[in-house]
Amino acid sequence: MTDTDIRTSVTARLVEDLDAGFVALFDGYRTVVFSTALRLCGRWADAEDLTAEAFLRAYRALAGYDAERIAALRIRSWLLTILTNLWRNTLRSAARQPLPAPLESAPDPVDPRESAEQAAERHETGHELAVMLGELPEDQRLAVVLRHVADLPIAEIAIVLGSPPGTVKSHISRGLGRLRQLHERGAS
Amino acid sequence: MTGSDHDSLAGGLAALAVDAPAGLLDRVVARWVRVDAPIGAVYVASTDHGVAYLRTGTGEEEFVGAFRRRFGRPLLPADRPPAGLIPALRTGRRADLRLDLRGLSSFESDVLHAAMTIPRGEMRPYSWVAREIGRPRAVRAVGTALGNNPVPLLIPCHRVIRADGAIGQYVFGARAKETLLRAEDVNLEEVGDLAARNVHFVASDTTGVVCLPTCRDARRITTAHRRDFAVMSRAVAAGYRPCEHCRPAALS
Known part of the structure; x- marks a missing residue:
């Protein structure tokens, strides 16, 4: 299903029954929201907290919207905007408190369901990249994660970040450049 | 940068997408x-x-x-x-049951936690709860907090009554409160009778302990050995120690 298909069916169900519709909303978008959360904050437990909080806030907002407003919602970018703002807020409040450990030495985000082989394979391919994402400046990390992990088009990222498309493209290209640099430094 | 470099980096990033845990809902x-x-x-x-x-x-x-x-x-x-x-x-035992009290103010939470300590078959006045939580003057607010109890029955707010022996209000109505208390074998007639005679504390001259009338220890005192008091200060002056179970000192 394309995002438009998902959006159409989720919207219809939300208008019909908010709570049952919320389950459809969650099922339709949980993977993109959780993936984004995980690659922004880097830790599995934090990503679960962030995702749950984002969906709860979405529900509370929806409870105050009429059918017309729900029908007009661009749900995916709206959800990711809520998530992004929450993540930025957690960064602000974390900055006021000393971090338990620098992000580079943060433990590998572990999916409790995966097998040992899966973990080993992911460790070789994905782990390095996931850690390197954590070294990107905030704007670049957001733009790269939304473009390449969440697979959003530039126009939609521009909406989520509230920046012009040109700025988004520049964040992505600088972010990718920095990742390549980090990779080469790690390889040498 | 070459095209294949870009593709492998983009591919690596795309592979970082993960399924959300099913239990997250x-x-x-x-x-x-x-x-x-x-x-x-x-x-x-x-x-x-x-x-x-x-x-x-x-x-x-x-x-x-x-x-x-x-x-x-x-x-x-x-x-x-x-x-x-x-x-x-x-x-009435909550051993394995968890409660979610996150939506409460700290005052409401304190009130409900105090109510949780009242054993089955016993009652405490609103003023006792107010003393227990260190807010002796907030008796009326205690009543409001109990009336706002999100989980009646599980947190036994029905065991908090008026100091004059009347059972007072309840989130499900006074009749339900009476039904619940009688189901716990509380003798409401005796409690009302004592309050009418201005007896709010009962002591045993064998143990030297003073209790609230519905305390399980008070119910064991035989008539011959029971001493009645209107106020705690009199009981203390007469040499009685406050019971550690019902903590009548909270009302002194």
């Missing part, structure tokens, strides 16, 4: 069940933190609406009652 939504309780059917809503809301059965829609307004959280039907709920409603 229950971090957000609450679930409801309808079960039998000593005062008839009740609706009970629970989150991943525990039981959050209990109300008597007027209808599913009304319960769901009231829950949403109070908690701002989606509410879906549950397959089965949360662990420990049925025994807690039947026996």
